[in-house]
Every structure is written in structure tokens, then in C-alpha cells.
Amino acid sequence: MLLARLTHVSQEVAATSARSRKIALLAELFRDAEPDDVPIVIPYLAGRLPQGRLGVGWKVLSRRVAPAAEPALTVREVDALFTDLAKVSGAGSQAERARLVGELMGAATEDEQRFLFGLITGEVRQGALDAVAVEGLAQATEAPPADVRRAVMLAGSLQTVAQALLADGPAALDRFRLTVGRPVLPMLAHTASSVSEAVGKLGACAVEEKLDGIRVQVHRDGDTVRLYTRTLDDITDRLPELTGAALRLRGERFILDGEVIAFDADGRPRSFQEIAGRVGSRTDVATAAKEVPVSPVFFDALAVDGRDLLDLPFTERHAELSRLVPEPMRVRRALVSGPEDIAAAEEFLAATLARGHEGVVVKGLDAAYSAGRRGASWLKVKPVHTLDLVVLAAEWGHGRRTGRLSNLHLGARTADGGFAMLGKTFKGMTDAMLAWQTERLQELAVDTDGYVVTVRPELVVEIAYDGLQRSTRYPAGVTLRFARVVRYREDKRPEEADTVETLLAAHPEVRP
Numbered sequence: 007m008l009l010a011r012l013t014h015v016s017q018e019v020a021a022t023s024a025r026s027r028k029i030a031l032l033a034e035l036f037r038d039a040e041p042d043d044v045p046i047v048i049p050y051l052a053g054r055l056p057q058g059r060l061g062v063g064w065k066v067l068s069r070r071v072a073p074a075a076e077p078a079l080t081v082r083e084v085d086a087l088f089t090d091l092a093k094v095s096g097a098g099s100q101a102e103r104a105r106l107v108g109e110l111m112g113a114a115t116e117d118e119q120r121f122l123f124g125l126i127t128g129e130v131r132q133g134a135l136d137a138v139a140v141e142g143l144a145q146a147t148e149a150p151p152a153d154v155r156r157a158v159m160l161a162g163s164l165q166t167v168a169q170a171l172l173a174d175g176p177a178a179l180d181r182f183r184l185t186v187g188r189p190v191l192p193m194l195a196h197t198a199s200s201v202s203e204a205v206g207k208l209g210a211c212a213v214e215e216k217l218d219g220i221r222v223q224v225h226r227d228g229d230t231v232r233l234y235t236r237t238l239d240d241i242t243d244r245l246p247e248l249t250g251a252a253l254r255l256r257g258e259r260f261i262l263d264g265e266v267i268a269f270d271a272d273g274r275p276r277s278f279q280e281i282a283g284r285v286g287s288r289t290d291v292a293t294a295a296k297e298v299p300v301s302p303v304f305f306d307a308l309a310v311d312g313r314d315l316l317d318l319p320f321t322e323r324h325a326e327l328s329r330l331v332p333e334p335m336r337v338r339r340a341l342v343s344g345p346e347d348i349a350a351a352e353e354f355l356a357a358t359l360a361r362g363h364e365g366v367v368v369k370g371l372d373a374a375y376s377a378g379r380r381g382a383s384w385l386k387v388k389p390v391h392t393l394d395l396v397v398l399a400a401e402w403g404h405g406r407r408t409g410r411l412s413n414l415h416l417g418a419r420t421a422d423g424g425f426a427m428l429g430k431t432f433k434g435m436t437d438a439m440l441a442w443q444t445e446r447l448q449e450l451a452v453d454t455d456g457y458v459v460t461v462r463p464e465l466v467v468e469i470a471y472d473g474l475q476r477s478t479r480y481p482a483g484v485t486l487r488f489a490r491v492v493r494y495r496e497d498k499r500p501e502e503a504d505t506v507e508t509l510l511a512a513h514p515e516v517r518p
């Protein structure tokens with residue numbers, strides 16, 4: 007497929023607000039696409055680079071290159087060039103990157119140059135586009151949209167499903183069944199402001215501890231165990247004690263969902279940073295395991311003995327979990343019959359906080375497991391409310407922080423797929439965090455005036471704050487009071503960051 011076609015459709019999709027028109031435009035595009043174009047076309051439409059990082063900085067991008075008169079570039083040629091770019095390293099890499107970018111831009115028309123520039127800088131991110139693409143794909147291949155959605159959920163990748171569908175038609179959807187050894191995107195939670203709100207919404211429910219560790223999906227098939235993170239990375243080799251625990255369970259073939267957590271000598275949960283450090287360390291696993299031994303705590307069962315449990319009510323899935331997993335390895339919970347039983351739910355929350363955990367997740371008993379989605383039947387309640395925001399830029403520090411990128415510009419998502427800056431912070435950062443962010447943000451840099459470094463909006467950071475106040479300086483009309491960094495959320499994509507809309511909804515006091 008020609009890049010010009012994609013550029014044109016991308017402009018048309020951005021220009022219309024009608025969902026049905028967007029779907030029709032994408033359906034037309036998919037009908038014309040070769041199956042091998044799809045793994046490139048879908049991320050490009052959403053403003054994502056399949057290669058992740060290209061290492062192309064603003065210096066290279068700011069060079070003007072005369073555009074081509076006629077469109078000739080194909081999306082696969084662009085992708086091949088991006089792959090070459092991502093591989094460039096070592097001495098002379100800056101010049102080599104400049105050469106490759108020059109070659110690419112010189113072969114692109116003016117429209118295409120604009121599109122490619124937006125893609126490389128991360129300017130055009132359209133988070134909502136994947137959902138529209140699912141519908142467009144269903145329309146193009148005459149497959150039922152619900153079946154395409156379920157296949158995407160199970161494959162964990164829209165591109166994989168799209169490629170199979172375009173190559174083999176709707177029959178290909180049968181291939182995407184829940185399979186032990188193939189990870190699925192985990193179900194996520196919505197937020198409720200209190201347990202009474204959550205119980206009021208859900209009725210009969212289980213109130214479970216919310217453990218502040220790392221989400222883990224454990225697959226066992228006989229003697230083989232594999233462990234996956236929330237973003238489906240395989241971390242089996244890093245956590246041998248989890249493999250051991252899974253092999254000691256009664257079942258032979260299962261998929262369980264839970265959290266990896268570590269306790270100190272007094273049985274209190276260790277900090278998230280310690281657990282994240284442990285899960286992140288690939289080298290010398292044995293020493294790391296001695297310093298921070300971790301254990302799994304399970305809260306759901308997705309498959310047992312080859313049976314797919316996803317569509318069963320939570321009560322039945324939990325019964326299977328209890329059959330397999332002994333109580334100490336299951337999350338603590340209280341069953342609550344409904345709002346009349348609210349005292350029991352409050353009491354459980356208080357006891358959970360007293361044990362050092364971060365809050366509770368309230369779960370409807372009848373609900374199925376909605377993999378890859380924020381299900382309405384899981385509501386998290388945390389007394390300390392934080393925001394997940396995206397770093398838009400950073401300022402070079404002064405004094406003790408000279409040479410470090412320090413003051414972060416923080417953005418929330420806007421309805422049009424962009425980001426609105428809400429304020430800045432240089433508080434809450436450890437020295438290790440400063441060093442890490444200086445390096446990482448420079449990799450993401452797309453522009454600088456020597457003081458403020460603008461970056462691709464990719465890094466999600468969790469921010470604590472004391473409230474909002476009105477401000478005419480910021481585009482959303484509000485700014486954060488006393489914002490400070492809690493941690494980086496490398497397991498989250500910018501599309502998952504908080505939106506201006508939800509933030510304003512949570513703070514009626516600042517609404518005009």
C-alpha cells in the first residue's frame with residue numbers, strides 16, 4: 007500500500023467526528039490492504055511506531071528536505087527504513103540517522119513528510135482509534151464485530167487478528183481461543199470514590215485486598231510454567247519462586263491471574279519500588295531472589311484443565327481458583343450481600359489499610375472476565391488518589407540537579423487524542439529516578455530551546471497531588487496543587503493515562 011493512501015485516510019479520519027464515517031473509511035482502507043500491510047497500517051493510524059523508539063532527535067528532524075513531487079513510497083518501505091533506523095548505534099550513529107531520515111523525507115511528498123514527522127515525534131496519537139479499527143475490520147471482512155473484539159482480546163493484538171482475518175476471512179477467528187501458554191490482556195478496574203459507592207453500584211460483591219505489587223498471569227501446562235506481566239512480557243526467568251509455587255499447585259493445566267508481592271520480616275508488604283526492582287532485574291536472579299523474595303497472590307482463574315472460564319460468573323471462577331490454590335496464596339476477601347451490608351465492606355477496607363495495603367477492589371459476583379478491558383464490575387477504591395499523567399517535556403535542573411532533567415511538564419489526555427498540560431513538578435524524585443529520567447527523556451527528545459526539552463509523549467508517571475485550582479495559564483483551565491512524583495508507570499501506555507474529562511469530573515469544585 008502506498009503511504010499516500012494511508013496519509014490521506016488518516017487526514018480524513020481526523021477531520022470527521024462521526025464514528026460511522028471513521029469506520030467506513032477504515033473498512034475501505036482495509037479492503038485494499040494486503041495482509042502484510044496491516045501490522046504497519048494499524049499502528050501508524052493510531053500514531054504508534056511498531057519499532058517503539060527510533061532514537062531520532064530534534065536535530066535530525068529539524069533539517070528541511072525538499073519533498074518529492076509524486077507519491078511513490080509504500081508503507082512497507084517506510085517500515086523497513088524505520089527498522090534500519092532503530093538498529094543504528096555506536097560511533098557515527100547521528101550521521102547515519104540523519105542520512106536515513108534524509109533519504110526517507112526526500113522520497114516523501116509534502117503531505118507525507120507532515121505525516122511522517124507527526125509519527126516520529128508522537129504528535130498524532132489517536133488512542134481511540136484501535137476500537138474504531140476493530141469495527142472497520144469487521145465491516146471490511148464481514149465478520150461479526152463482537153467476534154473480532156473477543157479475538158483481539160484473546161490475541162492481545164489487533165494487528166495479529168487483522169492480518170489473519172484479511173488473509174483467511176472470518177473463519178480465522180477460530181484460531182484465537184484462550185490457550186494455555188498464550189497470554190491474554192488482563193481485565194482492568196474502574197475507580198470508585200468510596201466502598202459505599204462501589205457496593206451501591208455492584209450489589210452483591212466480593213471486596214478484595216488491593217495489593218500494590220506487579221500483576222502476573224501464570225500459565226502452567228504440565229511441567230512448563232510461563233509468567234507474563236500486565237503488558238504481556240514474559241518474565242518467567244526472573245521469578246523462579248513463582249514457577250516453583252505454580253508447580254506445587256494441584257492443577258496440571260491452568261491460567262491464573264494475580265499479583266506478585268513481597269513481605270518484610272514482620273509480614274508487612276514491601277514497597278512497590280522494591281518489587282518492581284526485583285521483577286525488572288534480569289541479571290543475577292539468584293541474588294535478587296535472596297534479597298527480595300516474592301510470592302504470588304492469586305485472585306482469578308481464567309482456564310482450568312483446558313476449560314475456558316472467561317465467560318463464567320466470578321463466583322464460579324473463584325470456586326475453581328479455591329479448588330486449585332490454597333488460602334494463603336489467594337487474595338483476602340470479604341463477601342458482601344449489598345448496600346445493607348456496607349459496614350462489613352468498610353471494616354474490611356480499614357483492616358486492609360491497617361495491614362499496609364493500598365486499598366480494595368470491589369468485584370461483582372455475576373460478572374464475566376473482560377480481558378483487556380476496564381470492566382464495570384471491578385471497582386478499585388484507594389484513599390490516596392493519584393493520577394497517571396504523561397511527560398510532555400522536562401527542564402534542565404539547577405544547583406544540585408545541574409545536568410539532570412528535573413522539572414517535568416505533565417499532561418492529561420484530551421478528547422481529541424492529544425494532551426493538555428496540567429502543571430509541572432520536580433518533587434518526589436529520588437536520585438536514581440532523576441538519573442533514569444534524564445537518560446530516558448533524552449532518548450525521547452524531539453525539540454529543545456536549550457532549557458526545556460520537549461519529548462515524545464510516551465512516559466507515564468504517577469502523580470500525587472493535593473487538589474486542583476483554576477488557572478488561566480494552562481489549556482484545561484486548571485492546574486495541580488502540590489504535584490509530586492510517586493513512580494514511573496512503564497507498564498502503562500500513554501493511551502491509558504488519565505483524561506482531563508475524568509479529572510474535572512472528580513473535582514466539581516473547580517468547574518466553572
Ligand SMILES: Nc1ncnc2c1ncn2[C@@H]1O[C@H](COP(=O)(O)OP(=O)(O)OP(=O)(O)O)[C@@H](O)[C@H]1O
Pocket residue numbers: 193194195196214215216217218219220221236265305337367386
Ligand atoms: N484483588 C485484586 N484484584 C484485581 N487487581 C488487583 C488486586 N490487587 C491488586 N491488584 C492490582 O490492581 C490493578 C487494578 O487496577 P487497574 O486495573 O486500574 O490497574 P492500574 O491502572 O495498574 O491500577 P493502579 O495504578 O491503581 O495499580 C491490577 O492491574 C492489579 O495489578
